[in-house]
Amino acid sequence: MTDRLIVVPGEVIFQGEDYLPGEGTEKRGDEIVAVRYGLAEETKKLVKVIPLTGVYIPRRGNVVIGKIEMITSNGWVIDIGTAENAFLSIMEVPRYVNKDDMKSVFDIGEMVAAKIYSIGGRGIDLTTRLKELGKLEKGIIIEINPNKVPRVIGKEGSMISLIKDETKCRITVGQNGFIWISGSKVEDELFAKKAILYVAENSLMSGLTDEMKNWFVEEKK
Amino acid sequence: MTEFKRPDGRKVNELRKITAKVGVVPNADGSAIFGFGDTVAIAAVYGPKKMHPQHAQNPEKGTLRCTYNMLSFSVTERIRPGPSRRSQEISKITEWALQPVVMIDEYANQVVDVHINVLQANASTRCAGINAAAMALAQAGIPMKSLVSSVSIGKLDKQLVTDLIKEEEDWEEGEGPTDIPITLTGDGKISHIQLDGKISIKQLREAVKLAEGAYQQIHDAQVKALKEAASSEQEIQASSAKNVGGEEKK
Numbered sequence: 001m002t003d004r005l006i007v008v009p010g011e012v013i014f015q016g017e018d019y020l021p022g023e024g025t026e027k028r029g030d031e032i033v034a035v036r037y038g039l040a041e042e043t044k045k046l047v048k049v050i051p052l053t054g055v056y057i058p059r060r061g062n063v064v065i066g067k068i069e070m071i072t073s074n075g076w077v078i079d080i081g082t083a084e085n086a087f088l089s090i091m092e093v094p095r096y097v098n099k100d101d102m103k104s105v106f107d108i109g110e111m112v113a114a115k116i117y118s119i120g121g122r123g124i125d126l127t128t129r130l131k132e133l134g135k136l137e138k139g140i141i142i143e144i145n146p147n148k149v150p151r152v153i154g155k156e157g158s159m160i161s162l163i164k165d166e167t168k169c170r171i172t173v174g175q176n177g178f179i180w181i182s183g184s185k186v187e188d189e190l191f192a193k194k195a196i197l198y199v200a201e202n203s204l205m206s207g208l209t210d211e212m213k214n215w216f217v218e219e220k221k
Numbered sequence: 222m223t224e225f226k227r228p229d230g231r232k233v234n235e236l237r238k239i240t241a242k243v244g245v246v247p248n249a250d251g252s253a254i255f256g257f258g259d260t261v262a263i264a265a266v267y268g269p270k271k272m273h274p275q276h277a278q279n280p281e282k283g284t285l286r287c288t289y290n291m292l293s294f295s296v297t298e299r300i301r302p303g304p305s306r307r308s309q310e311i312s313k314i315t316e317w318a319l320q321p322v323v324m325i326d327e328y329a330n331q332v333v334d335v336h337i338n339v340l341q342a343n344a345s346t347r348c349a350g351i352n353a354a355a356m357a358l359a360q361a362g363i364p365m366k367s368l369v370s371s372v373s374i375g376k377l378d379k380q381l382v383t384d385l386i387k388e389e390e391d392w393e394e395g396e397g398p399t400d401i402p403i404t405l406t407g408d409g410k411i412s413h414i415q416l417d418g419k420i421s422i423k424q425l426r427e428a429v430k431l432a433e434g435a436y437q438q439i440h441d442a443q444v445k446a447l448k449e450a451a452s453s454e455q456e457i458q459a460s461s462a463k464n465v466g467g468e469e470k471k
Contacts, residue, residue: 006447006448006451006452008359008368008443008444008447008448009322009359009364009365009366009367009368009407010322010365010366010367010368010407011444024364026366035324035364035365035366036359036362036363036364036365037359037360037362037447037451038362038451039451051362052362052451053250053251053360053361053362054250054251054360054361054362054363055250055268055269055270055361055362083268083269083270083271083328083330083331084271084330084331121329147362
């Protein structure tokens with residue numbers, strides 16, 4: 001199957017024992033059935049449905065951008081746009097934190113890039129103990145539809161590295177649809193924003209990375 | 222058997238013209254409009270999101286919450302806006318009709334909100350509402366076993382008919398009217414059936430058969446609308462990209 005097919009819940013995607021059910025699909029008898037509305041895709045016999053619409057569902061390992069909502073005695077509560085608020089423990093901040101002055105690390109209203117390291121029964125746990133994570137100062141934050149994030153990043157990061165190279169900006173893409181852009185000039189940041197919004201708008205086009213290369217050539221004239 | 226005459230001249234197993242479209246409420250996570258002829262219902266889905274008030278949270282699995290409402294201008298005689306005994310009942314019925322197909326068990330403490338509003342009413346409003354809700358849930362990316370399709374079967378005197386209109390609901394000849402809304406899931410099971418009137422067991426079986434016949438048509442319309450929404454988005458984007466490209470070259 002080379003073409004990506006639009007499927008609705010309950011639709012049989014494949015018959016027979018040759019395929020494995022992935023995300024958004026279910027095995028019923030010897031049929032692979034879609035349980036979500038989206039594009040069905042098959043790679044190496046694994047069938048999955050890529051959602052086109054809907055809210056952001058957090059997954060372990062996702063990098064997200066959120067806003068500090070509340071400071072507790074042993075960490076921060078962060079709003080990452082999900083039903084459950086996420087928690088960042090002071091243990092997960094790669095520096096010494098004075099418990100009496102947690103504001104100086106992250107204050108309420110500040111934006112933070114963090115990684116989801118576990119999703120348990122009590123909520124989502126975040127960490128900033130990795131490169132490129134932590135408080136987001138300077139720059140701008142834009143919001144796109146979370147379902148379009150994979151296209152902004154591109155295959156193995158091809159799209160986002162193209163945008164980074166062309167605009168000379170530092171960009172962090174949160175899987176929850178928030179994107180942080182920081183450059184030396186405001187013009188660069190706005191240019192990067194324009195490029196990202198263009199990608200999000202044309203997310204279903206095939207050969208999008210090549211299209212973006214042309215877009216940059218055209219825009220820079 | 223002599224040909225049974227329906228007030229609007231339809232065949233006994235003929236549905237009214239179906240209208241279906243998804244993505245009608247831009248703010249919602251998923252939305253759809255569904256109509257049987259003059260009966261039009263609009264559904265908007267929000268969530269999964271955190272359940273409020275907190276005491277209503279279910280820590281074991283996600284909750285489905287439906288609200289059915291008839292707009293005051295949906296009938297010629299203005300109906301009083303706000304919840305009524307009837308709308309509360311239909312909200313609950315809609316919830317039960319959809320519950321077997323939505324797979325929201327993993328969304329503990331969360332709720333999926335389905336708002337159904339009837340824009341125009343000419344009988345079968347709950348069926349139109351359930352059909353719209355099924356499409357809106359699918360568009361919102363809620364995992365579902367399958368879509369559901371709902372249709373009302375009526376018994377007018379002794380004759381079974383598909384998709385009642387108001388005039389038939391008020392049938393006065395012979396045994397009078399019996400209204401049987403039926404909702405079917407993808408695997409042919411009944412997720413909702415109501416009975417308002419009198420009917421023999423034998424005829425009830427026939428009524429279910431009739432609903433199964435109508436199911437395919439409704440299901441096809443729902444699937445077509447969902448697929449069109451996704452592919453038209455694709456086309457618009459492709460064509461707008463071309464236009465933008467063309468303008469830039471000038």
